[in-house]
Amino acid sequence: MDTIMEILKDLHPDVDFEACDTLVDDHILDSFDIVSIVADINDEFDVSIPVEEIIPENFNSAKALNALVERLMEEE
Amino acid sequence: MLFTSYRFIAFLLVLFFVYYLIPKHFQWKLLLVASYLFYAFAGPKYLIYILATTLSTYCASLRIDRIQSVQAGYLKENKGKLDRKERKAYKAQMKKKQRQWMIPCMVFNFGILAVLKYADFTIGNLNGLLRVFHVAELPLPGFLLPLGISFYTFQTMGYLIDVYRGKYPCERNIGKLALFISFFPQLIQGPISRFDDLKETMFSEHPLDLRNVSFGLERILWGYFKKLVVADKLLVAVNAIVKNPGQYEGAYVLAGMFFYAITLYADFTGGIDVAIGVGQVLGIRIQENFIRPYFSRSIAEYWRRWHISLGAWFREYLFYPISVSRPVLDSSRRCKKRGQGWLSRRLPIYVSSVIVWFVTGIWHGAAWNFIVWGLLNCLVILISEECKPLYEKFHKRFSVKDTFWYRLFEVARTFWLMSFLRTLDCYRDVGTTFRMVGTIFTEWNIGELFRGGLMQLGLSVADYGVLAVAVLLLLAVSLTGRTGSVREKLAARPVAFRYAACFAMFTAILIFGAYGAGYDASQFIYSQF
Numbered sequence: 001m002d003t004i005m006e007i008l009k010d011l012h013p014d015v016d017f018e019a020c021d022t023l024v025d026d027h028i029l030d031s032f033d034i035v036s037i038v039a040d041i042n043d044e045f046d047v048s049i050p051v052e053e054i055i056p057e058n059f060n061s062a063k064a065l066n067a068l069v070e071r072l073m074e075e076e
Numbered sequence: 077m078l079f080t081s082y083r084f085i086a087f088l089l090v091l092f093f094v095y096y097l098i099p100k101h102f103q104w105k106l107l108l109v110a111s112y113l114f115y116a117f118a119g120p121k122y123l124i125y126i127l128a129t130t131l132s133t134y135c136a137s138l139r140i141d142r143i144q145s146v147q148a149g150y151l152k153e154n155k156g157k158l159d160r161k162e163r164k165a166y167k168a169q170m171k172k173k174q175r176q177w178m179i180p181c182m183v184f185n186f187g188i189l190a191v192l193k194y195a196d197f198t199i200g201n202l203n204g205l206l207r208v209f210h211v212a213e214l215p216l217p218g219f220l221l222p223l224g225i226s227f228y229t230f231q232t233m234g235y236l237i238d239v240y241r242g243k244y245p246c247e248r249n250i251g252k253l254a255l256f257i258s259f260f261p262q263l264i265q266g267p268i269s270r271f272d273d274l275k276e277t278m279f280s281e282h283p284l285d286l287r288n289v290s291f292g293l294e295r296i297l298w299g300y301f302k303k304l305v306v307a308d309k310l311l312v313a314v315n316a317i318v319k320n321p322g323q324y325e326g327a328y329v330l331a332g333m334f335f336y337a338i339t340l341y342a343d344f345t346g347g348i349d350v351a352i353g354v355g356q357v358l359g360i361r362i363q364e365n366f367i368r369p370y371f372s373r374s375i376a377e378y379w380r381r382w383h384i385s386l387g388a389w390f391r392e393y394l395f396y397p398i399s400v401s402r403p404v405l406d407s408s409r410r411c412k413k414r415g416q417g418w419l420s421r422r423l424p425i426y427v428s429s430v431i432v433w434f435v436t437g438i439w440h441g442a443a444w445n446f447i448v449w450g451l452l453n454c455l456v457i458l459i460s461e462e463c464k465p466l467y468e469k470f471h472k473r474f475s476v477k478d479t480f481w482y483r484l485f486e487v488a489r490t491f492w493l494m495s496f497l498r499t500l501d502c503y504r505d506v507g508t509t510f511r512m513v514g515t516i517f518t519e520w521n522i523g524e525l526f527r528g529g530l531m532q533l534g535l536s537v538a539d540y541g542v543l544a545v546a547v548l549l550l551l552a553v554s555l556t557g558r559t560g561s562v563r564e565k566l567a568a569r570p571v572a573f574r575y576a577a578c579f580a581m582f583t584a585i586l587i588f589g590a591y592g593a594g595y596d597a598s599q600f601i602y603s604q605f
Contacts, residue, residue, distance in 0.1 A: 032425050034396075035396070035400060035424050038399075038405075039400070039424060043409065052241035052243065
C-alpha cells in the first residue's frame with residue numbers, strides 16, 4: 001500500500017488519497033495519470049495490469065488500486 | 077430517410093402505434109424490422125455491408141465465448157492440479173485462440189470501412205506522387221459510403237472487444253445483435269453505444285408510459301428546434317463565408333468561426349436530442365453524448381464533454397491498449413534505464429496520443445484537413461499537459477483559480493481555441509484555412525462587417541434577431557441543466573405552462589425553421605462522418 005501511495009502522491013501531492021474514493025469519477029486522475037500509474041506499478045511490482053482492468057472501479061481509490069495489484073499478483 | 081423529413085415523422089408515428097399495440101415480446105423484433113426498413117431507404121444495396129458486419133461479428137463473438145467457456149471449465153476441473161506457471165501458460169494459449177477469431181473479424185470490418193471511406197483519399201495521394209514521376213495516374217473508385225458505417229462499425233467492434241475481454245457474454249440471438257448494430261435512431265450520427273448499456277432497455281418489454289413518451293417528445297422537439305431554427309439557418313451565413321474565401325476575409329472569418337461553432341453544436345446536439353428522444357418514446361435509454369461542452373475550461377475537458385461516446389471508444393479501445401502495450405512500456409523502461417526519466421514518463425502518453433488523434437482526425441473524414449485538425453488537437457492537449465507545472469506555480473502565486481472571471485476566461489479561451497481548430501472543417505483545405513485565419517490579423521475590416529457586411533451573408537435582420545433569441549435560449553437551457561434535468565424542472569411547473577412552452581417551441585419551429593429556397597435541411601453535419 002505504501003508504494004502505491006508513493007506513486008499516487010508523486011503525481012498529485014495535494015490530493016488526500018487515503019480518503020478519496022472518486023479519483024476517476026471526479027477527474028482527479030485523468031487518462032495520462034492512469035497510464036503513468038500502470039507503468040509505475042509494472043516497474044515496482046513486476047506485474048502487468050491488463051487493459052481490461054483499466055476501469056474506473058479499479059482506479060477510484062488507493063485501496064481499490066491496491067486490491068487490484070494484490071489480485072493480479074496472486075493470479076500471476 | 078432524414079430525421080428532418082416528413083417521411084421520418086410518418087415512419088415514427090406508424091412505428092409508435094404498432095409498437096404499443098402488438099404483444100410486448102414482439103417489440104424488439106418490430107424495432108429490428110423498422111431499423112432495416114430505415115436503412116433500406118438509404119439504398120437497399122447498402123444492407124449487404126451492415127449484414128456482413130452483423131454476421132461476421134456474430135460468428136466471431138460466439139467462437140470467442142465458446143473458447144472462454146472451455147477455459148473456465150478446464151480451470152474449474154483442474155483446480156489445485158495446475159501450478160501458477162501452468163495456469164498462466166494455459167490462459168495465454170486460450171487468449172491466443174480467441175485472438176485468432178477477433179483479429180480477422182476486426183480486419184474484415186475495419187477493412188470494409190477503410191476501403192469504402194479511404195480508397196479515394198489514398199489513391200488521390202498516390203496519384204500526387206505518380207504525377208511527380210510522370211507515371212500514369214490510377215482511377216479513383218468513387219465508392220459511395222453506406223449510411224452510418226463509421227458509427228456502426230465502431231459500435232460493433234467495441235462489442236467484439238468487450239466480449240474478448242470477458243466484460244460480458246456474447247449475445248446468442250442474432251436478431252438481438254442485429255438490432256443493437258442497426259438501431260435506427262443512433263445509426264446516422266451516434267451515439268456509439270455499448271452493448272451492456274443498451275441491452276438493459278432494448279430487449280425488455282415496454283408498456284405505454286405517458287411520462288416517458290411526453291419527455292421523449294419534448295426532447296425531439298428541442299432537437300428539431302436546434303437543428304431547424306438555429307443550425308440550418310446559421311449554416312447559410314457560414315457557407316456564404318467559407319465558400320467564398322477570396323471575398324470574405326478578416327472579420328468575416330472570425331464571424332464564420334463563431335457562427336460555425338454554434339451551427340455545429342446545434343446541429344450535432346440537435347440530432348442526438350432527436351435520437352435520445354425517439355429512444356425514450358420507445359422506452360429505450362440511449363446514453364447522453366454531450367455535457368454542456370462549451371462550458372469546458374480546457375481542451376482536454378472539452379473532449380470529455382463533446383461526443384462523449386466517441387472519446388470513450390478511443391480511450392478504451394485505442395489509447396489504453398497502445399499506451400500500456402508491452403512494446404511501448406518496454407521502450408519507456410529502456411529510456412528510464414538510460415537515465416532519460418523525462419522521456420520515459422512521456423513516451424507511452426505521446427505515442428498513444430498522436431496515434432489516437434491521427435485516427436480521430438481521419439475518422440471524421442478522409443482528407444488532410446481532418447488529419448491536421450486531429451493532430452493540432454493533440455498538440456494543444458500535450459502542450460497544456462506540459463504547462464501544468466507553470467499553471468500550478470501561477471495559481472499558487474495568484475489565487476484566482478476559482479473566481480468567476482478566471483473561469484469565464486478559461487471557458488472563452490477553450491471556446492475560441494476549439495472554434496479556431498474547427499476552421500479546418502469549414503474550409504476543408506489546409507492551405508486555405510491557414511491563409512484565411514491569417515487574414516484575421518491582417519485585414520482590419522470589423523467595421524465593414526457591421527456596416528451591412530452581415531446582411532450580405534444570406535440572412536436578414538429578422539433572421540439575426542431570431543438567431544440571437546434562439547442562442548440565448550440554448551444558453552439559458554444549458555445553464556439550467558447544470559443543476560438537474562431541464563425536462564424534470566419543466567414537468568414540475570403547472571401543466572398549462574408546460575404545454576404553452578411546447579406549443580411555443582413547435583410554433584417557433586414552424587415559423588422560424590429553415591425551409592424552402594436557400595436552405596438545406598437535408599443533412600446533419602456528423603452524418604457525413
